[in-house]
Amino acid sequence: MEIDDTGLAKRIRQNVLDILDLWASKDHQLKYQESVPIAQVSAELFCQWADDLYHPESTQFKMAFSEKERAILTDFDKKFNYISDNTLKNLPDIENFVKTSEWKFINQAAIETLKKLRLPTITIEKRSY
Numbered sequence: 001m002e003i004d005d006t007g008l009a010k011r012i013r014q015n016v017l018d019i020l021d022l023w024a025s026k027d028h029q030l031k032y033q034e035s036v037p038i039a040q041v042s043a044e045l046f047c048q049w050a051d052d053l054y055h056p057e058s059t060q061f062k063m064a065f066s067e068k069e070r071a072i073l074t075d076f077d078k079k080f081n082y083i084s085d086n087t088l089k090n091l092p093d094i095e096n097f098v099k100t101s102e103w104k105f106i107n108q109a110a111i112e113t114l115k116k117l118r119l120p121t122i123t124i125e126k127r128s129y
Helices: 005-023 026-035 041-053 059-064 067-085 101-116
Strands: none
Touching: 005 026, 005 041, 005 059, 005 101, 026 041, 041 067, 067 101
């Protein structure tokens, strides 16, 4: 079944909000690692944002977020890239990564981004890993 642009935009929006919610919660990240022990959650957090989800120039992304929301997401992306560019290529496992200043920086940026978007955080029970 094909999905139209509106449906894809809704899916993109939810996925972007989900990864921000995941970045915003140490508990969710640790629970993710616990429930999927073969995953390298530290690396997945970076890949999901940079490779899979944040494509601000796509038509569907522009449909998913208002201009104001895209500006807020661009600010998060700048902070994300700063950390990504200055973090070791061999990320520690999530249990150790959450203890770093880099993790704390991006965690706080995600929390602030969600607040600016004025969206409640999504609970772990709604996730499917």
